[in-house]
Amino acid sequence: MNRVTQNLVLTLLGCAVLQISAFSTTYLNYVKPGFRPFLIGAGAVLVVLGIIGLLQAAGAKKGTEGGADDRPLAPHHSDEHDRPGENTHGHPHGGPRVAWLLCLPVFAIFLIAPPALGSFAASRDDTPPPRDQPLSAFPPLAGDGPVDMPIGEFIGRAWDDDKKSLTGREVRLTGFVVPAKKKGQWYVTRMQLACCAADAFPLKVSVRGLQAPPADTWIEVTGTWIPQTFKKMPAGVVHPQLTGKSLTRIETPDEPYE
C-alpha cells in the first residue's frame, strides 16, 4: 500500500462516516442519536488527515521526481517502527496490508447501505435479557382516546404495573411487523439498543384480531391490552397481547430504534 492509497483510504472512510452522520440520518440505523457529534468529529478528522497526506504525497512526488524515496518529510525511522509508507522492509506484523480492510466499511456503507435491523433479526432472537424496570413507577395515563406509547413502556405497564393502568385504555403503538408462529397473531416490534445495533434486542407485542401485514412493514396499530390470565410468568418468552382495532401503514421513521 503506497502513501497515496493510504491517505485515499482514510479520506474515503472519513467521507463514508460524514455521509451517514452529517449529511443524512442513516447513522440512526446503527447507533444512538446522541452519538452524532462524535461521528461528525471523527469523520472530519479522517478527511482532513487524508487530504493533508494526499497533498504531502503529491508535493513529495513533485519534489523528488521519480526518486526512490518519496517521503522526505520523515527522515529518520527504524525497522521496528516503520512508517506504513515503507513497504520494502518487513513490517513486524504483516505491514499495512491489514489497512486494506478499512475499505470494507466504506463498501458496506456505499454499496449495501445496511438498513435498520428488521424482522430477520427480531425473529431470530428470542432471548430478551432481563432489564432493570423501575417497578410500579408508571404515572396514570392521562387524556381520552388512544395514547401514543413506546412499545417498551407498553410491555413494562403490561407486566409490572400494580395499578394495571392499561386496563380498558386504547393505545397506539408504532413498530414493524414480525410474523408469529402461532396462527391469528403477529408482532408489532421495535428493536432496543443499549449501545449500537450489535446489541439490539426486540421488544414485541402480540397483535390479535387484525390481518397480518407483510413482514417488515412499518405500522401504527391501535388497540387495547388483553390482561394476562396467568398469575405467575410462565417459563420461556411471553409477549404481552393487544386486541387490534385499526392499522395504519407509515413511512420508516428516522429513528428506527427505541
Added chain:
Amino acid sequence: MLVIVLLAVGRFALAPHLTAPALQTWATIFVAICVQALPFLVFGVALSAAITAFVPASFWTRALPRNPAVAVPVAGAAGAVLPGCECASVPVASGLMARGVTPAAALAFLLASPAINPIVLVATAVAFPGQPLMVLARFGASLTVAVLVGWLWLRFGRSQWLRVPSRPHGEGPGWTRFGEAMRHDLLHAGGFLIVGGLAAATLNVAVPREWLATVAEVPWLAILVMALLAVLLSICSEADAFVAASMTAFSPTAKLAFLVVGPMVDLKLIALQAGTFGGAFTARFVPLTFALAVPVSTLFGWLLL
C-alpha cells in the same frame, strides 16, 4: 483509484443482489460496530500521536522511581493517565526500554496503558450504561494483572529473553510527526478493528443464539470462552467494551474477563510483540499474562459484579 472504480461499478452492478436478509443483518451489525468504535479510535490515536510527537522521551526516565520494584506499580498506574491503544503501547514500551527504563516497569506500562486509560474507561462506561462497577472492576483487574506480571518479570525474567530495541529518535517538526504517527496508528489499529468487527458480526449472525446461551450458562466455561474470544477477535481496547456489551447472553464476569484479557493478549498484540521484542520473550510473556488475567478477572467479577 481502483477503490473508486470498484465502488462505482459495485454501486450499479452488485447493489441489487445484496439484499438477502441475513447478509443485510450482518452488514448492519458490522457497520454498527465500526461506526460506534471509530470516534473512540480516532480520539485515542490522536492523543497517543500527540504524546509520541510532543512529549520528550527523557521525561519518562526522570518521572519513574529508581527502585525497580516500586517503578513497576508506578509505571502501571501511569497507564491510567496516558491514553493509547495497544498498537501504540508496544512501540512506546520499547522506546521506554531503549531509554533505560527497567523492562519490568515498561512491561507493566505496556499491559496497563491500553486497558485502564481514560478513553477506554469512558468507552466502557458508555457501553455499559448503569453499570459503573464494570468500569471499576475493569480498572482494578487490569492494573492488578499488569503489576503482577511486572513483578514476576522482575523476579524471574532473564535479560537474554528480551530483545531491547535501540533505535534513533524520530526527528522532524512536531506536527509532521503527529500526522505520521496518527496515520500509522489509524491504518494499523483501524485495520485490526475491522477484523474484530467482521468476526463479531459473523458470530452474531451465524452462531445460533442457543449455542452461546448454552455456553453462557456454564459459568467457568463462559469465562474461558470469552477470554479466548478476546484473544481471537483482537479488538482495539477503545472499542472492545461495545463488543462485550453486545454479547448479551454472557454473565458480567465473563464480559469482564473479555475486557481484561483483550487489551493484554490478542492475536495482533502477539504479532506486534514478537516483532518488537523477539519470539523468546513472546512465548513466555503471553501465556503468563493470559494465565494471570483469567483468574484475576474472575476474582474481581466475583467481588464486584
